[in-house]
Amino acid sequence: FTSPSAFLNPSPSQIPLTSSALSAYELVLLRHGESTWNEENRFTGWADVPLSEKGIKEARAGGKLMKEEGMKFDVCYTSMLRRAIHTLWLSLEELDQMHVPINHTWRLNERHYGALQGLNKQETVDKHGKDQVLVWRRSYDIPPPELDETSVHWPGNDDKYLGVDRSDLPKTESLKLTESRFLVEWESTFAPAIKSGKKVLIAAHGNTLRALVKHLDGISEDEITGLNIPTGVPLVYTLDDDLKPVKHEDAIAPLSGRYLGNQEDIRNRIGAVAAQTK
Numbered sequence: 001f002t003s004p005s006a007f008l009n010p011s012p013s014q015i016p017l018t019s020s021a022l023s024a025y026e027l028v029l030l031r032h033g034e035s036t037w038n039e040e041n042r043f044t045g046w047a048d049v050p051l052s053e054k055g056i057k058e059a060r061a062g063g064k065l066m067k068e069e070g071m072k073f074d075v076c077y078t079s080m081l082r083r084a085i086h087t088l089w090l091s092l093e094e095l096d097q098m099h100v101p102i103n104h105t106w107r108l109n110e111r112h113y114g115a116l117q118g119l120n121k122q123e124t125v126d127k128h129g130k131d132q133v134l135v136w137r138r139s140y141d142i143p144p145p146e147l148d149e150t151s152v153h154w155p156g157n158d159d160k161y162l163g164v165d166r167s168d169l170p171k172t173e174s175l176k177l178t179e180s181r182f183l184v185e186w187e188s189t190f191a192p193a194i195k196s197g198k199k200v201l202i203a204a205h206g207n208t209l210r211a212l213v214k215h216l217d218g219i220s221e222d223e224i225t226g227l228n229i230p231t232g233v234p235l236v237y238t239l240d241d242d243l244k245p246v247k248h249e250d251a252i253a254p255l256s257g258r259y260l261g262n263q264e265d266i267r268n269r270i271g272a273v274a275a276q277t278k
C-alpha cells in the first residue's frame with residue numbers, strides 16, 4: 001500500500017536511481033594470501049613461491065567475505081604467479097563461482113625485486129641498514145640492485161614468459177616502473193571491461209595493487225611510500241562514470257575503497273607488512 005502523499009513527497013528509497021547511481025561500477029582487488037616467502041620474510045618479487053598454510057586460510061576467508069556480501073563476478077584477472085592464482089581459485093571456490101573466466105597477465109606480476117629476490121629482509125637490513133632497505137622497498141622511483149641474465153631469477157630464463165617480448169622482461173623494478181607496465185593492461189583491458197559493465201575481480205600482489213590504488217586514488221609519490229596492503233583481504237572500490245573512486249565511509253585514508261572484514265584486524269595486518277623490516 002502506498003499512500004497518495006507518498007507520490008507527492010517520495011521518501012529517499014522511493015526516488016528513482018539517477019543515471020550516475022545506476023552506472024556506478026564496482027571493482028574488487030585482492031592481494032594473495034601469505035606466501036611461504038612472506039612467512040620466511042624473504043624478498044619475493046617474481047619468484048614463484050606457493051601460499052603458506054596461513055595464506056591458504058586467508059584466501060578462503062577472503063572468498064567467504066565476498067560471498068557474505070553477495071558479490072558476483074563476470075571476469076577475473078591475475079598474474080602469472082601461483083600465489084595470486086591459487087588465492088583466486090580458493091576465493092572463487094568459496095564464492096561458488098569457479099566457472100568465472102580467469103585471465104593471466106605478467107603485467108599483474110609483483111614488482112621485480114632484482115638482486116634482492118630470495119634474500120631475508122631482516123638480514124638485508126642488518127647488512128645494508130634500515131634506511132637503505134626502506135628506499136629499496138618503498139621509494140617510488142629507486143629500483144633495487146639489478147640482477148644479470150644468468151640469474152635463475154631473470155624471467156628470460158623462465159618458460160612462463162616465452163611469449164613476452166624479452167625487452168619487456170625486468171632485471172629489477174621500482175614502483176614507478178611497475179606502475180607504468182601495469183597501466184598498459186589497465187588501459188587496454190581492465191578499464192574497458194569495467195566500463196562494459198562487467199564485475200571484475202583482480203587478484204594480484206602487494207606492489208602491483210599499490211600501483212593500481214595510486215592510479216585510482218591519485219595518491220602522491222610521497223604518500224604512496226607509506227601505504228601497505230594486507231594479504232588476502234578484499235578491497236572494494238565503487239567507481240563513477242569516469243572510473244574515479246567514490247569514497248566509502250569505512251575507507252582507510254588515503255584509499256577510497258573499503259576493506260571487507262574486521263577493521264581493527266585489518267589495521268594490524270597493514271602494520272605487520274610495514275614492520276617486516278624493523
Ligand SMILES: O=C(O)[C@@H](CO)OP(=O)(O)O
Binds near residue numbers: 043046110111113206
Ligand atoms: O617481497 C615482495 O615481493 C614484496 C611483497 O611480499 O615485499 P615488500 O612488501 O617488501 O615490497
